[in-house]
Amino acid sequence: MSMAYDIPEAPEVLDRREGPYGEVVLRRHGALLQIIANGCFLMDTSDGRSERRLVDAALAALDASAGPPAPHVLIGGLGVGFSLAHAAAQPCWGRITVVEREPAVIDWHRSGPLSELSRQALADPRTEVVAADLTEFVNETSDTFDALCLDIDNGPGWTVTEGNEALYAASGLASCARVLRPGGVLAVWSAEPSPEFEETLRNAGFQQVRTEEIPVARGVPDVVHLGVRPG
Structure with missing residues (x-):
C-alpha cells in the first residue's frame, strides 16, 4: 500500500545582497517570509507575539513608573516589522524611531514583499527610520527616549555579529542609559x-530588573529582559 506525504517546498530566494555586515537574504518558504544573515536564520513572519510583547512590556513598565504622556520609543532592529507595526497601532506613542543597519531590510519594507506588514506603520507621521548600526547610534545620538526596545540579535549571548556583543556589556548598557530619560525603560x-x-x-x-517569558510552540520560551533607568 503506497502512502502520500506532504513534502515542504524548498525556500525561494527573493533577494540576496551583500550588506555592510555580510550577506542578507530574503526568502519565501510557503506562506512565510524569512530573513537570513550570513547563513544564520534571524526571523520570519510566522508569529510575532514575542516581538509585539517586547513593545507591550516596555509600555507596561513605563505606565508602572508613571511614564510621560506621548512617550518616544526607539525600536532597535526593523526585522520583519512586527514591533514597528504593533507600536504604530498604539496611539499612546508620541514618536517611534526605528534603527536598522541593513539597507536591504529597509528596502524590503519600503518597496518589497515586507511592505505588506509595515506599509501603514511607515506612513505614520510619528515613525522615523534611521539607517544606522544600533551600537553606534546609542553612542552618538543626542536624542533621548522613554523606551528602548531592542531586537537585533537572538539574545545577549547569541549575537548576529561579534560587534554587537558590546551592546550587552557594561559600556553598551551605559550608552543605553545615557539616551534614556530618567524612569525610561530598556527592553531586550x-x-x-x-x-x-x-x-x-x-x-x-x-x-x-526582571525577565518576562513568552511561550512558543516548542522549545525554550522567548523572553524580554527589562530594566528601568533610575529617576
Missing part, C-alpha cells in the same frame, strides 16, 4: 533567558 528581546545579562543590567545601575 532574547531567544532564551540569561541570568548573566540580568546581573549585568543590575551592575549597570538599572532598577526593577
Whole structure:
C-alpha cells in the first residue's frame, strides 16, 4: 500500500545582497517570509507575539513608573516589522524611531514583499527610520527616549555579529542609559533567558530588573529582559 506525504517546498530566494555586515537574504518558504544573515536564520513572519510583547512590556513598565504622556520609543532592529507595526497601532506613542543597519531590510519594507506588514506603520507621521548600526547610534545620538526596545540579535549571548556583543556589556548598557530619560525603560528581546545579562543590567545601575517569558510552540520560551533607568 503506497502512502502520500506532504513534502515542504524548498525556500525561494527573493533577494540576496551583500550588506555592510555580510550577506542578507530574503526568502519565501510557503506562506512565510524569512530573513537570513550570513547563513544564520534571524526571523520570519510566522508569529510575532514575542516581538509585539517586547513593545507591550516596555509600555507596561513605563505606565508602572508613571511614564510621560506621548512617550518616544526607539525600536532597535526593523526585522520583519512586527514591533514597528504593533507600536504604530498604539496611539499612546508620541514618536517611534526605528534603527536598522541593513539597507536591504529597509528596502524590503519600503518597496518589497515586507511592505505588506509595515506599509501603514511607515506612513505614520510619528515613525522615523534611521539607517544606522544600533551600537553606534546609542553612542552618538543626542536624542533621548522613554523606551528602548531592542531586537537585533537572538539574545545577549547569541549575537548576529561579534560587534554587537558590546551592546550587552557594561559600556553598551551605559550608552543605553545615557539616551534614556530618567524612569525610561530598556527592553531586550532574547531567544532564551540569561541570568548573566540580568546581573549585568543590575551592575549597570538599572532598577526593577526582571525577565518576562513568552511561550512558543516548542522549545525554550522567548523572553524580554527589562530594566528601568533610575529617576
